[in-house]
Amino acid sequence: MPNPTAAMLVIGDEILSGRTRDANMHHLAGRLTEMGIDLKEVRVVSDDRDAIVAAVRALSATFSNVFTSGGIGPTHDDITADCVAEAMGASIDVRDDARAVLEGHYARQGTEMNAARLRMARIPDGATLIDNPISAAPGFSLGNVHVMAGVPSIFQAMLESLLPGLTGGRPLLSETLRVERPEGEIAGPLGVLAERHGAVSFGSYPFIQDGRFGANIVARSADAQALGAAMEALKATFGEEDG
């Protein structure tokens, strides 16, 4: 059976303007690979209602899981929850279970609840809350869309709350051979190997280091034996420069 698939939707003007460098994509990609969920696409869109709704609709119709980051705080530019509800045809309002989580948190902290904070209890009907052990305001899963915060430490904590409940697959195994030769010399023999080892996918990722050209050849497969054979063949072809 093929692995479940996933897409990520990053919501945030600050990334598209170049002010902030996204950190959540790389983290999510690594965790999903470990679980055997194949991340197939990432989109970054601005804090724009139409753009968010269209992206949620397109991605949730195409992939097994959609993970969103950003736009679920208390300020006027936090519109993700409402957009996801609209995209999925759900109604949304302050929900008692989410309000109770926030009230308990603020009571323990001696912080006042106010109208802005109450916005973070707006959760679509039918959604399941995602625990936020850091700042309490929950994320949620609605259908196959998992809505999480953009602050990296909170995104990561929410993800760890969420992942055990998702269906994984066969983790994709990978091994890398670093070859200090230009890709133009690697390409011919690598193409032959790729034809021969059909159960393994080979990627060539070029680099320039100290003015010299090289490439990391990455072999990937869910089949450990096929991967081992491919790595032997790679080393026999290109030499054992690195593990």
Add this chain to the structure above:
Amino acid sequence: MPNPTAAMLVIGDEILSGRTRDANMHHLAGRLTEMGIDLKEVRVVSDDRDAIVAAVRALSATFSNVFTSGGIGPTHDDITADCVAEAMGASIDVRDDARAVLEGHYARQGTEMNAARLRMARIPDGATLIDNPISAAPGFSLGNVHVMAGVPSIFQAMLESLLPGLTGGRPLLSETLRVERPEGEIAGPLGVLAERHGAVSFGSYPFIQDGRFGANIVARSADAQALGAAMEALKATFGEEDG
């Protein structure tokens, strides 16, 4: 007149698998912001023909410019040029001008031309070459799609070859006020300010530092005077904690 818009398409399994952290998105975002070209969307897709063709078609139909990174080297997994040609309805083959660039480069280096390297001279009919001062193999612009390498130093060099020929707009100016209070306290007054200063867009980007919650409030506008007034109002409301 509104600013020209842009989308970026990052092609690469290595980013979706979590092996590599993308660096080109952040660089492109910053350079486009300086030029007054509004980056509206980024997509990351795998080295998959159908996914690349569909993304190029969707983005080139929606935005003024599409910038791609990755997949234009000599190895079997480099399929971007052929996919862009297909998406834009152009034919593609080895082109004499691109072959001449490569042959000159390899002759100077004393490197042999081979079948794999010749693949990098595959350029769609009607495309304009983008100069690559680092490793010679050119990028190209076909219609509004600008195809560049994935290696960051080459991507950046190609971008500097390309940008002077593109139409810019009014650079979006931005100023940031760092407020060391939780967003739940900031949100109410910030919403009022956002209503009052219609020519300015306000974003609130929360952070956690040393266990304390705060937010960077970013005001953006192409109108310097409106931005100045908004910053005065922000400082009057939240205090002048940082510039």
